[in-house]
Structure formats: C-alpha cells, structure tokens
Amino acid sequence: MGFLAAVGRIFLHFLEAIGRVTQFTGTALFHCATPPYYIAHVGRQMLEIGYFSLPVVGLTALFTGMVLALQSYTGFARFSAEGAVATVVVLSVTRELGPVIAGLMVAGRIGASMAAEIGTMRVTEQIDALSTLSTDPFKYLVAPRLIAGFTMLPLLVLVADIIGVFGGYLVGIYKLGFNPATYLKRTEEFLEAMDVISGLVKAGVFGFIISLMGCYHGYHSRGGAQGVGAATTDAVVSASILILVFNYAITEIFFAK
Amino acid sequence: MTENRPKIRIRGLVKRFGRKVVLNGVDLDIGYRESVVIIGGSGTGKSVMLKCILGLLAPEAGSIQVDGEEVVGAGRAVRERVSRKIGMLFQGAALFDSLSVWENVSFGLMQAEGMGRTEARKIAEEKLAAVGLGKEVAILSPAELSGGMKKRVGLARAIATNPEVIFFDEPTTGLDPIMSDVINDLVVKSVKELGATALSITHDMASARKIAHRIAMLHAGRIIWAGPVAAIDHVDNAYVDQFIHGRAEGPIKMEVRA
Numbered sequence: 001m002g003f004l005a006a007v008g009r010i011f012l013h014f015l016e017a018i019g020r021v022t023q024f025t026g027t028a029l030f031h032c033a034t035p036p037y038y039i040a041h042v043g044r045q046m047l048e049i050g051y052f053s054l055p056v057v058g059l060t061a062l063f064t065g066m067v068l069a070l071q072s073y074t075g076f077a078r079f080s081a082e083g084a085v086a087t088v089v090v091l092s093v094t095r096e097l098g099p100v101i102a103g104l105m106v107a108g109r110i111g112a113s114m115a116a117e118i119g120t121m122r123v124t125e126q127i128d129a130l131s132t133l134s135t136d137p138f139k140y141l142v143a144p145r146l147i148a149g150f151t152m153l154p155l156l157v158l159v160a161d162i163i164g165v166f167g168g169y170l171v172g173i174y175k176l177g178f179n180p181a182t183y184l185k186r187t188e189e190f191l192e193a194m195d196v197i198s199g200l201v202k203a204g205v206f207g208f209i210i211s212l213m214g215c216y217h218g219y220h221s222r223g224g225a226q227g228v229g230a231a232t233t234d235a236v237v238s239a240s241i242l243i244l245v246f247n248y249a250i251t252e253i254f255f256a257k
Numbered sequence: 258m259t260e261n262r263p264k265i266r267i268r269g270l271v272k273r274f275g276r277k278v279v280l281n282g283v284d285l286d287i288g289y290r291e292s293v294v295i296i297g298g299s300g301t302g303k304s305v306m307l308k309c310i311l312g313l314l315a316p317e318a319g320s321i322q323v324d325g326e327e328v329v330g331a332g333r334a335v336r337e338r339v340s341r342k343i344g345m346l347f348q349g350a351a352l353f354d355s356l357s358v359w360e361n362v363s364f365g366l367m368q369a370e371g372m373g374r375t376e377a378r379k380i381a382e383e384k385l386a387a388v389g390l391g392k393e394v395a396i397l398s399p400a401e402l403s404g405g406m407k408k409r410v411g412l413a414r415a416i417a418t419n420p421e422v423i424f425f426d427e428p429t430t431g432l433d434p435i436m437s438d439v440i441n442d443l444v445v446k447s448v449k450e451l452g453a454t455a456l457s458i459t460h461d462m463a464s465a466r467k468i469a470h471r472i473a474m475l476h477a478g479r480i481i482w483a484g485p486v487a488a489i490d491h492v493d494n495a496y497v498d499q500f501i502h503g504r505a506e507g508p509i510k511m512e513v514r515a
Contacts, residue, residue: 120354121354124349124351125348125349125351126351126352128308128311128313129345129353131311131312131313131340132311132313132343132344132345133364133365133368133414134337134341134365134368134369135364135365135369140368
C-alpha cells in the first residue's frame with residue numbers, strides 16, 4: 001500500500017510539474033507577443049547566446065566532424081565503402097550532430113547562467129522589486145531570453161554545421177588521403193535542403209527549450225544559494241533531456257516513412 | 258471626501274502556505290499621510306502582509322483596499338494603477354546587480370513612465386542627493402556599495418517616482434546603530450517631504466519609535482494591539498510588553514529546536 005501511495009505521489013508531482021511548466025510557457029509566450037518589447041534586452045541576450053557561445057560550439061563541432069570522419073572511415077573500410085565518408089559526415093552533422101551537440105553545449109553554458117541569474121534575482125527579492133516598479137518580470141526577464149534562444153540557436157547551428165563538415169574535410173584530406181575535389185563533390189552530392197532545414201528547425205526548438213528551462217527553474221528557485229544551485233542543475237538536466245526527446249520527435253516528423 | 262476613508266484598509270486577511278496559516282484575519286487601517294509600523298516576531302507574517310498588499314502574493318480570503326479600490330482578485334489594470342502609487346524599500350535593498358546605481362534609482366521612471374535617460378539620470382542624482390549620496394556614487398555598481406549605502410540607494414529608488422505610499426521592509430536590519438539612525442531620519446524626512454503614507458515592518462523598537470505615528474503588533478496571524486507610539490510603553494498587554502522589552506520569558510514562545 002505504502003509503495004502504491006509513493007508511486008501515486010510521484011506521478012501526481014510529475015503531472016503537477018507538467019502543468020506548471022505549461023502554464024509558465026503560456027504566460028511567457030503571451031508576453032513575447034504583446035508590448036512593451038525590451039529590444040535592448042533581446043539584443044543583449046542574442047549576443048550572449050549567439051556570439052559568446054560561438055567558440056565552445058565551434059570547437060565541439062570541429063572535433064565532432066573530425067572524429068565522425070575517422071570513425072566512419074574505419075567502419076566503412078570493412079566493406080569497401082570508404083567513399084561514403086563525406087556523405088555520412090555531412091548528413092550526420094546537419095541532421096543530428098550539429099543541432100544536438102550545439103543544443104547540449106548551449107544548455108550547459110546558457111541554461112545554467114540563466115537559471116543562476118534569475119534564481120539569484122528571485123532569492124534577493126529583485127524580481128519582487130521589478131513588480132513594485134511596474135515592470136512585469138515575464139516581459140523584462142523571460143520574453144527576451146526566449147526570443148533570443150529561439151532565434152540564435154539556428155544561426156549557431158548553421159555555423160556549427162559548416163565547421164563540423166570542415167572538420168570532416170580536414171581529416172578526410174590530410175589524414176585519410178581523399179582527393180579534395182572528390183570529397184567536396186561527395187559532400188554536396190547527396191545533401192538536400194531538407195537535411196539542413198530539419199536541423200535548423202530542431203535548433204530553434206532546442207533554443208526555446210534551453211531558455212524556457214533556464215527561466216522556469218530560476219524563476220521558481222527558493223532558499224538562498226542552495227536553491228539557486230539546485231535550480232541551475234535542474235535547468236541543465238531538464239533542458240538536456242528535453243533536447244534528446246524533442247530531437248527524436250522532430251526526426252519522426254521530418255523523416256519517418 | 259477621500260480623507261475620511263483610510264488610505265489602506267485591510268479586513269479579514271488570510272494567507273496560508275500549505276497547512277501553515279500565516280495571516281489569520283488581519284484587520285488594519287492606515288490613514289492618509291500616516292506612518293504605521295508593524296512589529297512582531299520573526300515568521301509572524303509581516304513581510305507576507307506587505308506582499309499581499311503589493312499583489313506579489315494572493316491571499317486566501319479577506320479584503321485589501323487602497324484609496325477605496327479593491328486589490329484582492331483585481332485585474333491587471335487595477336493592479337498596475339495601485340502599484341504605481343506604491344514605492345518599496347526592500348530588506349536587502351534588492352538593487353539590480355546588472356544596472357548602475359543611477360539606473361537602479363531611475364528604473365521606475367524609465368521603465369514605467371517612459372522617461373528619457375538624460376532626464377531620468379538628473380532626477381536620480383537629485384534623489385541620491387536627498388538620501389545623502391553624491392554624484393560619484395551614481396555610476397557605481399551595487400556590488401561596490403556598503404550595506405548602509407545600499408539601503409540609501411534603495412530608499413532613493415523607492416521615492417524616485419514620488420509615490421503616495423511607501424513600504425519599508427526592515428529598513429535598519431543589518432546596520433550599525435548610527436547608520437540605523439541615519440536611515441530612520443531619512444525615512445522620516447522622505448515620508449514628510451513627499452506627504453506620503455508609510456507602512457513599515459521592523460523588529461527594531463528604536464526605529465519603530467522614531468518613524469511611526471502608530472504601531473501595530475502582529476502575532477499568531479492577527480493584529481493583537483494597535484495604538485499611538487506614546488501609548489506602547491503603557492499597554493496592558495503581556496505580548497506587547499514582552500516584545501518591546503525583548504524578554505525571553507513571557508507568553509510569546511519562540512520555536513527553538515535543539
């Protein structure tokens with residue numbers, strides 16, 4: 001009986017959490033769509049998410065592309081299909097690895113920082129102060145971050161795609177001895193617009209998820225430094241899990257036959 | 258006509274957190290240009306009451322009227338209208354870390370009233386001067402300020418929009434006695450110059466005696482005594498007597514866990 005009660009309680013807490021996140025998302029979207037708009041804040045967040053994440057995302061994409069070329073070569077060599085390396089690299093990077101790796105890296109960098117900043121504002125009553133100064137915290141804090149996350153992740157992933165493919169090219173040419181012209185031809189031969197578009201759609205969704213989780217957990221943090229720490233961890237973990245779940249769902253929508 | 262009704266009227270205010278009843282039927286009137294101080298032990302719901310009036314917390318029952326306008330359950334427009342009348346000094350000042358001192362002070366002017374930066378900065382410097390801070394402080398970040406300076410900046414921010422009502426949440430907590438007295442003087446001066454109504458909460462009896470016209474004591478979720486400052490030393494109420502003399506012995510039992 002005690003076990004069933006515990007399972008029931010966990011399930012109810014889970015449903016409650018889903019309800020709270022849904023309500024938070026609805027309120028946040030409403031404030032994204034209605035004035036006043038804090039354009040300068042959106043710009044600052046775009047800079048933070050897009051520009052300042054470039055080095056870490058670029059480096060990750062470069063090495064991902066490189067290792068992908070190396071691994072697929074050793075695998076395909078077993079059945080003499082080495083020529084497919086360039087195609088495998090470009091499809092894997094644009095469809096999956098670019099958006100997922102960039103999403104996870106940005107979740108660690110930006111999701112954590114959003115949760116920590118908003119969480120600290122919550123526990124030091126700065127969010128209450130915003131309300132007393134006739135400023136809606138959703139409009140001032142949440143909406144700019146959501147807009148910036150949604151718009152900047154696709155741009156970041158586009159750059160990551162290019163760098164990832166370039167990483168594969170470097171290994172293909174200088175390590176595996178492919179002919180540069182053949183490698184490039186193979187790269188673009190089987191690449192379709194939908195491969196890139198699906199990756200960019202994923203990136204937009206992931207950017208929204210990262211900002212949403214950072215803002216949600218920060219906004220609801222409680223109990224001083226420990227609460228802010230917990231909010232930061234929750235933001236990164238929940239964003240990472242949701243990225244993987246939505247990655248599958250979007251792949252189903254685009255490519256399932 | 259408006260002078261006949263209280264500026265703020267609270268009736269039967271109830272607020273719970275889970276099973277814990279924090280406010281259990283609070284009744285209180287605060288008159289126009291009156292300065293009322295709420296005293297009471299830690300965790301008795303003083304800050305919760307302020308947050309209910311500000312609309313930051315939703316009470317389970319009761320009524321709060323500001324200028325005769327009901328706040329509990331009110332729509333967005335009413336809430337906004339009421340919140341524009343109120344300035345608040347938070348316990349820890351609650352200054353925005355990402356903004357400079359002058360941007361903090363003029364935040365309400367720029368965000369809510371749409372004032373330009375040049376004019377807002379001029380007013381911010383005037384308000385900083387009113388709380389004894391020079392222009393050189395205006396460009397500092399809140400992290401560079403001492404506790405007393407933060408309170409002064411918080412006070413400057415609270416009065417920047419010339420509010421009709423000012424709330425002070427523990428204005429002297431964490432300050433040395435001299436700085437506490439400086440802040441008390443500034444609170445009295447600001448309220449007087451603005452002709453504002455003030456509602457403060459504090460544990461500090463010296464502060465309460467200095468800034469209040471009237472004191473009310475909150476205990477067990479209710480106002481158990483309210484009266485003029487001069488009367489508090491002669492009250493025939495064991496709770497008030499114990500609190501103002503800071504005695505461990507008496508009817509108020511502090512929850513102490515070993």
